[in-house]
Amino acid sequence: MSSLNGAPLDTHAPGHDADNSVTRDGFRITTRKLPILKAGPIEEMNQKLGIAPPEMIFGDNLARIEHTSSGWSISFTALDALDRVDKTGDSMLKVSYSKEWQQNRQKQFEDIKEVVKPFDWSYSTDFKGTTAGTPDFQPTETPIPLALLKRPDPILFFDDVMLYEDELADNGIAMLSCKIRVMPARLLLLSRFFMRLDDVVFRIRDTRVFVEFATGEVIREYCAREEKYEVVRKALAGTKEDVLAIMRDPNRLTDYLPVVEKSLAKVVLK
Amino acid sequence: MSIGGSDLDKAIQQLRSCRPIPENQVRELCYKARELLIEEGNVVGVDAPVTICGDIHGQFHDLMELFRVGGDVPDTNYLFMGDFVDRGFYSLESFLLLLCLKVRYPDRITLIRGNHESRQITTVYGFYDECLRKYGSANVWRYCCEVFDYLALGALVTGAATSLSPTDGPLAENTNLDALPSQDEEIEIETLNAAGEIMYRYARNSDSQSSNTSQPNSNPASSSPVQTPSRVGAAGTGATSSANGSSRNDTGAVLCVHGGLSPLIDTIDKIRLLDRKQEVPHEGAMCDLLWSDPDEIDGWGLSPRGAGFLFGADIVKCFNHKNDLSLIARAHQLVMEGFKEMFESTIVTVWSAPNYCYRCGNVAAILELGEDGSNAGYVRRSNGDQGGGGGGWVLGSNVGPNGQATNSNRRLSSVLGESLQQRSRDGPGRRYRVFEAAPQDSRGMPAKKPVADYFL
Numbered sequence: 040m041s042s043l044n045g046a047p048l049d050t051h052a053p054g055h056d057a058d059n060s061v062t063r064d065g066f067r068i069t070t071r072k073l074p075i076l077k078a079g080p081i082e083e084m085n086q087k088l089g090i091a092p093p094e095m096i097f098g099d100n101l102a103r104i105e106h107t108s109s110g111w112s113i114s115f116t117a118l119d120a121l122d123r124v125d126k127t128g129d130s131m132l133k134v135s136y137s138k139e140w141q142q143n144r145q146k147q148f149e150d151i152k153e154v155v156k157p158f159d160w161s162y163s164t165d166f167k168g169t170t171a172g173t174p175d176f177q178p179t180e181t182p183i184p185l186a187l188l189k190r191p192d193p194i195l196f197f198d199d200v201m202l203y204e205d206e207l208a209d210n211g212i213a214m215l216s217c218k219i220r221v222m223p224a225r226l227l228l229l230s231r232f233f234m235r236l237d238d239v240v241f242r243i244r245d246t247r248v249f250v251e252f253a254t255g256e257v258i259r260e261y262c263a264r265e266e267k268y269e270v271v272r273k274a275l276a277g278t279k280e281d282v283l284a285i286m287r288d289p290n291r292l293t294d295y296l297p298v299v300e301k302s303l304a305k306v307v308l309k
Numbered sequence: 310m311s312i313g314g315s316d317l318d319k320a321i322q323q324l325r326s327c328r329p330i331p332e333n334q335v336r337e338l339c340y341k342a343r344e345l346l347i348e349e350g351n352v353v354g355v356d357a358p359v360t361i362c363g364d365i366h367g368q369f370h371d372l373m374e375l376f377r378v379g380g381d382v383p384d385t386n387y388l389f390m391g392d393f394v395d396r397g398f399y400s401l402e403s404f405l406l407l408l409c410l411k412v413r414y415p416d417r418i419t420l421i422r423g424n425h426e427s428r429q430i431t432t433v434y435g436f437y438d439e440c441l442r443k444y445g446s447a448n449v450w451r452y453c454c455e456v457f458d459y460l461a462l463g464a465l466v467t468g469a470a471t472s473l474s475p476t477d478g479p480l481a482e483n484t485n486l487d488a489l490p491s492q493d494e495e496i497e498i499e500t501l502n503a504a505g506e507i508m509y510r511y512a513r514n515s516d517s518q519s520s521n522t523s524q525p526n527s528n529p530a531s532s533s534p535v536q537t538p539s540r541v542g543a544a545g546t547g548a549t550s551s552a553n554g555s556s557r558n559d560t561g562a563v564l565c566v567h568g569g570l571s572p573l574i575d576t577i578d579k580i581r582l583l584d585r586k587q588e589v590p591h592e593g594a595m596c597d598l599l600w601s602d603p604d605e606i607d608g609w610g611l612s613p614r615g616a617g618f619l620f621g622a623d624i625v626k627c628f629n630h631k632n633d634l635s636l637i638a639r640a641h642q643l644v645m646e647g648f649k650e651m652f653e654s655t656i657v658t659v660w661s662a663p664n665y666c667y668r669c670g671n672v673a674a675i676l677e678l679g680e681d682g683s684n685a686g687y688v689r690r691s692n693g694d695q696g697g698g699g700g701g702w703v704l705g706s707n708v709g710p711n712g713q714a715t716n717s718n719r720r721l722s723s724v725l726g727e728s729l730q731q732r733s734r735d736g737p738g739r740r741y742r743v744f745e746a747a748p749q750d751s752r753g754m755p756a757k758k759p760v761a762d763y764f765l
Contacts, residue, residue: 074670077645094643095669128613137615140592151572155610155619188765197761201668208600208614209430218764229764237433283433 057099061196061221064252065107068221070198073099084118090126090158092117093205093213102200102217102228104250104257106308111172113248113257115217115230117202120166128157134210135238135268161234162205162213165300167246167261168230176259176304183249183258188227196221211235212287226250233289238268241296243289255308264296271295317413324406327369327399329443335405339452341412346459351585352564352577353419353461357469357737359386361565361676363640363648363659364423365407367397367435370747371663371673372406378503378744379675382410383417388464390640390659391423391567391599394453395434396666401443404436404453422460423567423640424599427589458586462598465577466563466638469678469737472513473499476740481506496738503744513735561635561734563678568641569656570620570628571597572609577632592616602642603656622652629655635734638676647674647743654736664746677740 060069076084076098084092092098096117103114125131170176197220204214213234220227232244243264250257274295275282285291320330320338330338360379365372379385393407394400410418424430431437431450440450472495480486481502490496490512498511564577573594574580583595590596597618604610604619612619625637637656643665650657663673 075643075645078649081645095665131613131615133615136591140616143592151609151611151618153610154613155604155606157613160613185765189763191763194761194763197759199759208612208617209424209434210614220761220764227765283438 059196059198062107063195063221063223063226065255066226066250066252067105067107068196068219068226069101069103069105070200070217070219071099071101072198072200073097084121087118088121088124088126090121090124091156092121093162093203095201095204097201097203100200100202102198102219102230104219104226104228104248106172106255109172109308111170111174111306111308113168113170113259115166115168115200115202115228117215119169120164120202120215120232121162123164123166124162125159128154128159130159130163131157132159132161132236132239134207134236160205161207161236161242162203162215162232163234163242163244164215164232165244165261165263166215166230166232167259168248174306174308176257176306179258179303179305181258181305182303183227183247183260184251187225188249192222192224194220194222207236211237211239224252226252231289235286236268240268241266241271241286241292243293243296257306257308259304261300261302262298263300264293265299266296317409321406321409321413324402324409325373327402329401330405332444332446332449335449336452338405338408338412339456342408342456343459345412345415346456346461347586349461351462351581351583353421353464355386355388355419355464355466355565356680357466357678358680359388359419359466359469359678361388361390361466361563361638361659361678363390363661363674364392364643365389365397365403366392366425366662366665367394367400367403367439368662368665368667368746369397369399369403369406371661372403374503374663374744374747375661375673375675378742379677383414386417388419388466388565389421390565390638391421391460392425392640393420393423394436395425395431397435397662398439400436400439401449401453408456419464420460421464421565421567422457422462422585422589422599424589426457426460428454428457429588458588460585462583462585462595463564463566463577463580466565466678468681469560469563470681471560471735471738472496473679473738473740475499476501476505476507478505478507481508484508497736498739498741500741500743503742505742508743560681560737561629561633563636563638563737564632564634565638566598567639568597568599569601569603569618569637569639570624571601572618573597575628575631600641603639603651603658622655625652625655629734633734635736636739643669643671645669645671647672648676648741657739663744667746672743672745674741674743677742678737679740 057073058069058071060067076096080098081092081096084096084098098117101114101116103112105112198218200217202215202217204212207213211234215230215232217228217230226249228248230246232242234242245262247260248257271286271292272282275285320334323330362375376382389407393404397403407418407420411420425434431454437447437450440453441447475492475496476499478501484507489510494512496510497513500508502508571594579594580598585595589599601618601620603625604621606619606621607623608621609624610619629635629637636654638659639656640659642658642660644658644660648657648659657676659674659676660671661673661675663671665671
């Protein structure tokens with residue numbers, strides 16, 4: 040690798056001064072927000088992952104929930120999430136005009152065949168957080184108690200942490216971010232992967248982690264939604280809404296994307 | 310109403326304070342700009358000195374910071390490599406200001422087209438919505454898109470000096486004095502911070518290329534921003550064949566283009582022959598020039614996305630040799646450090662949108678090329694004429710200039726031979742000015758702190 044850059048390459052972002060943290064009933068919640076990685080660390084990550092990281096890679100960012108007495112924790116980082124991206128190219132998407140482009144160029148450059156480093160460049164991940172310590176999550180039927188989360192309890196701690204984002208070479212957007220809110224008795228973390236490949240597909244993959252402090256109960260829900268672009272566009276065409284604005288907003292898109300995968304798991308920490 | 314003379318100056322003043330000008334003035338301005346741009350070739354000739362800038366993306370306040378750091382128009386000559394609009398909140402003000410400056414000082418500022426200067430892309434990535442929001446109709450967006458179609462596809466900078474005249478700016482904090490080249494050495498690269506302080510400096514024969522590439526990673530102990538590579542042997546024995554003499558005028562031209570090269574384009578003259586006055590097509594040479602990226606590969610490759618080309622070092626070196634270029638400057642890709650030289654400094658990415666999208670935390674850079682003072686009577690070479698005369702063979706075809714079939718990926722280097730790398734021209738002296746985003750209080754930006762919400 041030769042990124043001759045006259046520029047100085049810091050190997051690591053400065054310390055932990057960007058950490059925000061709060062402790063509540065034996066649970067310590069930490070978030071860290073730093074700039075995107077520089078050339079050196081990007082190259083390191085490239086080596087570790089075997090794929091090129093997204094254009095905007097917040098590799099130092101973090102959202103973590105720790106149970107202080109048991110040492111159990113669940114954390115969300117870009118590196119772990121990207122490790123779940125398909126690195127083989129088997130599930131590779133094609134941009135909408137790929138066919139037209141391929142046909143036109145083939146006449147002239149049949150010898151340029153090699154697809155450079157194929158992988159899932161939409162950075163679609165089914166990342167559900169990295170856990171450490173015991174016990175492990177077990178499948179459950181217990182849903183996250185939405186009613187409790189709809190109450191306007193005071194929010195003691197809130198953060199929104201970007202993990203990565205890629206503009207898919209101006210063919211849409213892929214982003215993974217983590218939101219967390221801590222209320223007096225419970226917390227909710229939402230790690231959301233949102234991907235729109237223009238004229239091809241929408242994906243929303245949500246991992247929610249709910250903690251009830253008093254009982255030490257942790258529920259994790261994973262929910263993947265997906266729909267073809269054209270289907271969503273047609274559905275929205277009937278409304279009077281600003282279609283492009285909705286297509287940028289995963290919150291408003293969820294209703295248009297059917298659930299394709301869902302799982303629930305639970306752990307009780309003592 | 311017309312937008313000549315003092316009206317134009319008024320418009321510039323208004324736009325400098327980030328206030329849009331009335332719709333009828335935009336129409337007039339776009340009309341004037343089109344008249345001007347239509348006279349420009351697909352590849353605009355530009356004389357050094359010039360300051361080359363990358364993507365702006367509607368970050369108006371950072372564009373003002375760029376002018377503060379790089380000098381104001383018309384005192385400094387500028388060349389912007391496209392992507393003026395989209396993403397940021399002030400695409401309209403940014404683009405219209407640049408356009409006003411172009412109309413007011415046509416010889417002082419050059420604008421070339423980026424992939425975002427397109428109807429299709431601006432409808433998706435913000436500029437269209439912004440025009441609609443600020444004017445209540447799409448008229449202004451339409452006028453601007455018509456201008457986009459007339460923007461040049463590239464620029465050719467000639468007459469750049471091989472070495473920098475040293476700035477006597479103070480050293481930046483942390484700069485290691487011992488690491489800087491001595492006064493009598495020829496300076497190839499210098500990087501200054503926004504305050505004009507020297508961050509680091511490389512001498513021409515200091516083998517900066519190779520050692521610099523590996524050093525920062527392999528030497529994490531050094532936290533100093535100054536990374537001055539050690540010299541390999543005595544002057545003149547290094548990789549470059551040139552003597553360490555004082556003023557030479559053998560620097561080739563610098564091609565500036567938004568994205569990169571195309572397998573359809575082997576000479577700059579081929580760019581000149583394109584019909585550019587149209588929406589950016591989805592394929593073909595014009596598309597490639599605005600979209601392709603350099604990558605660590607041999608020859609040409611296909612982007613995994615299923616459309617678009619990637620090109621390797623051999624392609625760049627061949628193209629530069631054939632067209633008598635010493636450097637290709639391009640934009641298009643975000644780089645954390647603001648600029649990134651690749652392939653032994655035969656191509657550089659310049660990125661001029663600091664803290665991109667208001668959240669990346671990256672720095673931005675502009676690239677200054679000095680004027681070759683020793684070269685007063687210099688007649689501009691007609692680049693692209695060289696080497697292109699023979700077969701007019703197409704890069705990427707299997708047949709070389711001699712009619713011999715050559716091996717796919719390596720074909721170019723094998724056809725032209727290894728010797729060309731020795732004969733390649735010295736790059737121009739390059740001064741990078743690195744700057745950060747304008748202070749938060751200078752803009753009407755939303756607060757950085759996220760607002761708590763009851764998300765589910």
